[in-house]
Amino acid sequence: MYQMKQKVALVLGSGGARGLAHIGVIEELEARGYEISSVAGTSMGAMVGGFYAAGVLEPFAKRMCKLTMRDLWHYMDLTISSRGFVKGDRIFKTIHEEFTHDVNIEDLDIPFTAVATDLVSHQLEVFDKGSLFTAVRASISVPDVFTPVEVGKKRLVDGAVISPIPIPYVKRQKDDILVVVNLSGDDKSYEEQSKKMLRKSGKEIKKKEEEKQTLHQKLAQFFTFQMPGIKFDYLETMGKTIELMQREIAALTIRNHQPDIVIDIPFQLATPWEFERSAEIRAAGREIAVSALDAWEEKRLIKSAG
Numbered sequence: 001m002y003q004m005k006q007k008v009a010l011v012l013g014s015g016g017a018r019g020l021a022h023i024g025v026i027e028e029l030e031a032r033g034y035e036i037s038s039v040a041g042t043s044m045g046a047m048v049g050g051f052y053a054a055g056v057l058e059p060f061a062k063r064m065c066k067l068t069m070r071d072l073w074h075y076m077d078l079t080i081s082s083r084g085f086v087k088g089d090r091i092f093k094t095i096h097e098e099f100t101h102d103v104n105i106e107d108l109d110i111p112f113t114a115v116a117t118d119l120v121s122h123q124l125e126v127f128d129k130g131s132l133f134t135a136v137r138a139s140i141s142v143p144d145v146f147t148p149v150e151v152g153k154k155r156l157v158d159g160a161v162i163s164p165i166p167i168p169y170v171k172r173q174k175d176d177i178l179v180v181v182n183l184s185g186d187d188k189s190y191e192e193q194s195k196k197m198l199r200k201s202g203k204e205i206k207k208k209e210e211e212k213q214t215l216h217q218k219l220a221q222f223f224t225f226q227m228p229g230i231k232f233d234y235l236e237t238m239g240k241t242i243e244l245m246q247r248e249i250a251a252l253t254i255r256n257h258q259p260d261i262v263i264d265i266p267f268q269l270a271t272p273w274e275f276e277r278s279a280e281i282r283a284a285g286r287e288i289a290v291s292a293l294d295a296w297e298e299k300r301l302i303k304s305a306g
Contacts, residue, residue: 005035007176011167011259012045014160014246015183016142016272019044021265021285023061025181026052028289038111040170042159045181046114046139047095050132053112056099063098065279072275092137100133108132111171114139115159119148124162126169142242164246167257177260181285184247185264243267263292 008029012022022045029036041049051057105112106129114127116138127135138149138156149156159166165180172178247267254262265288270281 005033007037007173008034008179009038009170009172009176010036010040010049011165011170011178011180012039012041012049013165013181013183013250014043014045014158015164015243015265015267016044017270017274017277018183018265018267018272018281019048020061020064020275020278020281021183021269021288022048022181023057024282024285024287025263025289026057028286028293029179032293036110037173037176038113038171040113040115040166041139042115042164042166043140043142045166045183046159047136050105050112050114050136051099053105053108053110054100054103054132055109060099061278061282064275065282067275067278069276092133095136096133100131100136103132105129105132105135113166113169113171115163115166115169116141116149116156117159117161117163119155119157120153124159125154125156128169128171160242160246162249163253164250165253167253167259178257179261179263180254180257180259181263181265182250182254183265183267184243184250185266186247187264187266187268190266190268243272261292261296263289 010026010029012019022041026036026048036052039049039053041047048057048060051060105114105127112128112132114135116125116127116135117123118125125138127138134149134151138151139159140146141148141157143157143161146157163169164184165182167178167180170178265285269284270277274281
């Protein structure tokens with residue numbers, strides 16, 4: 001007798017580079033035969049979810065996993081503006097030309113929703129139709145980093161400002177289960193585990209650190225407000241501030257909605273800016289998904305047997 005696949009309403013949270021873990025989670029869900037019947041995402045969750053719904057997640061994953069620190073610097077077209085220090089023209093041109101094209105959300109095979117924040121109305125902007133590119137572009141526009149998206153009188157930035165885990169906006173279907181990927185989990189032991197996953201020689205690690213320092217030096221030169229002799233990592237400070245805010249909102253959202261499965265990706269896994277570690281983060285996402293899904297499937301089996 002034919003058995004229907006278990007449908008999954010998938011919600012993908014925000015967290016910068018940790019969002020590459022979403023790819024590993026999706027890969028594990030599909031490997032187990034789950035049918036992802038709808039997706040909602042914020043920020044990197046919107047990007048990964050949108051690319052999945054558009055059928056271009058695999059080429060995106062391959063590109064990200066080859067990303068180097070030099071590539072990151074190439075994409076950072078800095079600008080002197082009170083609205084954000086990265087114009088994002090290079091990044092968003094690549095996104096449009098290689099992944100979203102001119103596709104509309106309502107034409108995707110899988111129902112998809114992205115969220116952004118309107119700085120004018122102070123309301124959440126929900127994208128479930130219209131341009132996929134505009135939806136992704138708005139949802140990943142981290143305040144003070146990327147310049148906002150202007151749509152009519154709206155000024156749109158990262159959806160994570162209001163909704164780091166957009167559970168209420170995923171389109172539910174009969175007999176589906178709600179799976180949430182939270183990029184603001186907490187596992188202090190994971191810092192050491194992630195180091196072991198690197199499996200790189202000391203020479204390679206040293207080279208990577210030197211590249212990162214060079215990037216930071218260039219950023220420091222750009223931010224003219226930095227005074228000589230004062231150590232101030234703008235990206236790190238801003239990242240920690242945003243993460244703390246998102247962690248609290250995410251925890252509250254999960255408590256209020258009680259998903260069937262919560263896959264917690266530890267915030268200690270990577271900073272929001274470590275995109276050069278995409279391959280490791282993707283692999284970690286799948287590994288964590290294995291544990292979470294094993295636990296849920298075992299509980300379901302015991303419940304059905306009882």
